[in-house]
Amino acid sequence: MRSALISTDAAVREVLRHTIAVDGRGLEFSVEITAPFGEISDEQITGLRHADPQLVFLDFDHDTASHIRTAELVVYAIRKGLVTLP
Numbered sequence: 476m477r478s479a480l481i482s483t484d485a486a487v488r489e490v491l492r493h494t495i496a497v498d499g500r501g502l503e504f505s506v507e508i509t510a511p512f513g514e515i516s517d518e519q520i521t522g523l524r525h526a527d528p529q530l531v532f533l534d535f536d537h538d539t540a541s542h543i544r545t546a547e548l549v550v551y552a553i554r555k556g557l558v559t560l561p
Contacts, residue, residue, distance in 0.1 A: 483534065
């Protein structure tokens, strides 16, 4: 399953990479974004769109409000049919 990881925390990214490597059950990170939410570039957004992840891991540790808003927007887009799930 294609997945994406958005986290500024190197330790969180390493734990997730290790966990998936040990028993990822078919998960693979198609894209990994390490920039804070407000600093994510257009190129990174384009890469995320092209990767078409089925699962996105958001690290809420440092920027909780922005990540919650992002999750809300994704759910809204799915419900309105603006994006589709495979």
